[in-house]
Amino acid sequence: MLFGVKKFHQYLAENHFTIETDHKPLLGLFAETKAIPMMASARIQRWALTLPAYEYELVYRPGSQIANADCLSRLPAKEKPSIQETPVPPEYIMLLELMDTSPVTSKHIRSWTRQDPVLSTVLRYVQWGWPNFCENPEMKSYYCRRDELTVQDGCVLWGNRVVIPPPGRGRVFTTHGLPEMLVSDNGTCFTSEEFKAFMEKNCIHHVQTALYQPSSNGLAERSVRTFKEGIKKLQGPDIQTRLDRFLFLYRTTPQTTTGQTPAELLVNWRLRTHLDLTHPSVQQTVKKSQWRQNIQHDLHVKDRSMKEQDTVYVKNFGN
Structure with missing residues (x-):
């Protein structure tokens, strides 16, 4: 439903229209005359913030009576794309439900x-x-x-x-330590007494921004802009490959302010990239130098050969 509204925004904006759905529970969530339940999930609340921008009427209609929409959703395609060719919607990037393993089970x-x-x-x-x-x-x-x-x-x-x-x-802080500053909105989970006590106990400066106003957090908005511009320029078979390549390039690119890469600043380690192949390798230089020394040494060393009954010096380590 939300996809269709966004898809045809230029036709639906400032016009009254009717949304027909065969999922009756949506009437209790997104009806134009009802408020969103307080216990609704974050995703439902985000959708509820989008729909009030339109003038609509939500009507329930059984699936058996929506033959046109049901037919379009079931018509076979000429060519069945493979799983690798099927693009992953951008909104599923780093979604917890799609992670292979969860950090907390x-x-x-x-x-x-x-x-x-x-x-x-x-x-x-x-x-x-x-x-x-x-x-x-x-x-x-x-x-x-x-x-x-x-x-x-x-x-x-x-x-x-x-x-x-x-x-x-506190599991998130055990990997990278306690931050000096934490920026969040004014949600109830960030303004509670327990969260405030945790911030004060660990000497973390808590900066709050306006609720549902992402523009007030400039650093986060700049990060989103950098990600969008970078992901568009990269190529790959799927969104996950492009995401991995973008993160690798971002973490290995020196910043103009510090002159160091994010990886060096975070873990004090320089990640190896393809550009490192163009620089002389210190390890290879040392190996070549040792090889030349061995050759020069062997040129001036006389071969020692002994026969039976030859007199030799022996050192006794027992006494």
Whole structure:
């Protein structure tokens, strides 16, 4: 639905139109007279921010009555493209659902939840019932949302969001250390007392920008612009190959301000590129020098040959 609206934006803008869908739950999410649920996922909220720019009416229609759209989606193509030739939409780049391995799995969360004294208590209360009163200050944030918490496979869920235990929340900082500055919007997850205490405890300067205003974060916008310009110039069989090539070129290109590559600044290591083949290799120079020394040495060394019964000097290392 959102794809069709964006595709025909020049025809739909400033015009009233009707959207017919065979997916009835969309009426409760994107109906023009209903607000977005507070527990909706981030993707649903992004879509909901796009649709209010249009004047539309969402109508449910069973799939059996949408024969024209159903026919177009099922007509066979003349040539069946291979998986390698099928382009990957840009919005799926670095999407967590498409990663081969996840940095934090449900197995980790389940284990951390059992070991955490607060979440283990929350897990038990959700399964067997909450008390009438809660005096523990660490439990109040969970107690006020007790009717919204559920348990699935040993993990505590708040709506469709997983409650990450403390060991998983700081996992991103264990690889590159604590940053000096963190820039984010004014979302509730970044303005909570817990997040503020974490920033102050680790001496991280937190800079907040306007919510839903990406232009206020100039560094992030510049990074997006650099990525878009670079990915368009590169060639490759698929989007993942072009992405890998862009990241490699970006991390091995010296910056005009520092004169060093991002890889050198981050890990203090110079990555080897094709341009390094044009520079004389120190290792090869040392090997050639050692080879010449061996040749000169062999020219002035007399061959030693001994026969039986010849008198030789022997050093006794025993005494």
